[in-house]
Amino acid sequence: MNMSAYLQAFVGILFRELLRFVHQRTRFFSALVRPLVWLAVFAAGFRAALGISIIQPYDTYITYEVYIAPGLCAMVLLFNAMQSSLSMVYDREMGSMRVLLMSPLPRSYLLLCKLIASALVALPQVYAFLAIAWFFGVEPPPSGYLLAAPVLLLTGLMLGGLGLFISSFIRQLENFAGVMNFVIFPMFFLSSALYPLWKMQEAGEWLYTLCRLNPFTHAVELIRFTLYGQWHGEAIGIVTGCTLLFVSAAIVAFNPQRGFMRARNS
Amino acid sequence: MPATVSPATLLAVEQLEFRYGNTPALRDLSFQLQSGQFHALLGPNGAGKSTLFALISRLFALQQGRIVLDGIDLERAPAKVLGRIGMVFQQSTLDLDLSVAENLNYHATLQGIGWRERKVRINDELTRVGLEQRTKERVRTLNGGHRRRVEIARALLHRPRLLLLDEATVGLDSHARTDLNRHVRGLCRDQGLGVLWATHLIEEIQPDDPVTLIHRGRLLANSTSAEICARVGAERLVDAFETLTAPRAEVNG
Structure with missing residues (x-):
């Protein structure tokens, strides 16, 4: 197989993900509704109760809506990644993943393409959310929107890798939703998505430590800083490292035999 | 010792063993398939047919034994x-x-076929299965028989030497089943394609078809349908099948 074959396969996988995205419009709207409810309802209620002092990367006092917008962007990526992993588990056992795995190209490359394609498809959802958030006073500089694109992709890839790794060990599809409750919600709430880390530290040192250990915190901060045109070396290092770790672990753990054997033994 | 593989052999399965945990699924399974041959893999549900296909298509990793296609060892050159x-x-x-x-x-993209070639082949294969007018229709709108035809067209896009069909007629009505069977036999005859047709429906097999009969992962018989009947002393393959798969029955092919 030459380089062109590798490129053809990547384009094919990406195109299919885009087509599926276009055909499943309800998926697009449901992905938008969730963060918008948080922005319009949750943030409105919390605005009065929670004051945000001047913190980096903001150079002035901000509303709570402005604070939680990067965390909600990450939330869109988180749900998309987990949903995508769910479909890969389902496909692994009975669907189109079998077609993918019968390609003569290396399995690791095909899985990487699938993860990248899923992360790319999530980007329009994030930008659609940011476009609506503009009407709520979330107005990052225009360059921030551009700079955030690779960071959003990296975060999507990290979360996709984590989702696929976790899903590789799930016994049955029905359990996936349960596992996600133990992954999505702790990841989201134990991060700086809703409250600044100093608030968490005030609440308790253990809570702060857990938030610092959560890769999602660093993804949120990376999105926040990049969206406002600032560099966050620590966050980019941690998110890049976690992406490499989670994607590698997901590729190693992915085994189409596993689901079949479990079904036989159960 | 591995069996001798003749030059005309397209697929050679040699001493294959596979276990799901502690449960054996295939036990010392060996057989060969020639180019242009419609070869039936017959066995009741749970015989190990899907496991064999998963091994040949490398969805499962080989545990013991060897699979050789066109003289190429699956373990040594899986991509080929x-x-x-x-x-x-x-x-x-x-x-x-x-x-x-x-x-x-x-x-086609997963098989590395360039976009110009892709368009030609898609048109050719859909024409062959009689669906060239329905290229833009969503698969959801097609009936079961047509969906199977699309799957066959898809499987042939990259010009394979061996076509594996795992219970491809399940869920189809008798007309669609016969139609599909005839179409695949035509591919063997006209293109020299080797076909391994897994089924538990005996009426899909003709007297001169080579048959590999497996039951609980073991090879029970491996010759033409007519020879199997003669060996067992049965008039019809269905009777031979029942005799061979009855408890304690075992005939070496």
Whole structure:
């Protein structure tokens, strides 16, 4: 197989993900509704109760809506990644993943393409959310929107890798939703998505430590800083490292035999 | 000792063993398939047919034994072997939300076929299965027989040497079953394609078809349908099948 074959396969996988995205419009709207409810309802209620002092990367006092917008962007990526992993588990056992795995190209490359394609498809959802958030006073500089694109992709890839790794060990599809409750919600709430880390530290040192250990915190901060045109070396290092770790672990753990054997033994 | 592989042999399965945990699924399974041959893999549900297909298509890793296609060892050069195999799975693997052409296009990209060549081949294969007028229709709108035809067209896009069909007629009415069977036999005759047709429906097998009969992962018989009947002393293959798969019965092919 030459380089062109590798490129053809990547384009094919990406195109299919885009087509599926276009055909499943309800998926697009449901992905938008969730963060918008948080922005319009949750943030409105919390605005009065929670004051945000001047913190980096903001150079002035901000509303709570402005604070939680990067965390909600990450939330869109988180749900998309987990949903995508769910479909890969389902496909692994009975669907189109079998077609993918019968390609003569290396399995690791095909899985990487699938993860990248899923992360790319999530980007329009994030930008659609940011476009609506503009009407709520979330107005990052225009360059921030551009700079955030690779960071959003990296975060999507990290979360996709984590989702696929976790899903590789799930016994049955029905359990996936349960596992996600133990992954999505702790990841989201134990991060700086809703409250600044100093608030968490005030609440308790253990809570702060857990938030610092959560890769999602660093993804949120990376999105926040990049969206406002600032560099966050620590966050980019941690998110890049976690992406490499989670994607590698997901590729190693992915085994189409596993689901079949479990079904036989159960 | 591995069996001798003749030059005309397309697929050689040699002393294959496979276990799901502690449960054996295939036990010392060996047989050969020639180019241009319609070879039936017959066995009741749970015989090990799907496991064998998963091993040939490398969805499962080999535990013991050897699979050689066109003289190429699957373990040594998996990419070369996979490029020579077309597969129709027992459960449909088509994307129902995509059109017929989009499904085929996706498969072609995974096989590294360039876009110019892709268009020609998609048109050729859909014409061959009589669906060239329905390229833009979503797969969801097709009936079961047509979906199977799309899957066969897709499996042949990269010009494989061996076509694996795992219970491809399940869920089809008798007319569609006969039609599909005839179509695949035509591919063997006209293109020299080797076909391994897994089934538990005996009426799909003709007297001169080579048959590999497996039961609980073991090879019970491996010769033509007529020879198996003669050996068992049965008039019809269905009787021979019942005799061979009855408890304690075992005939070496």
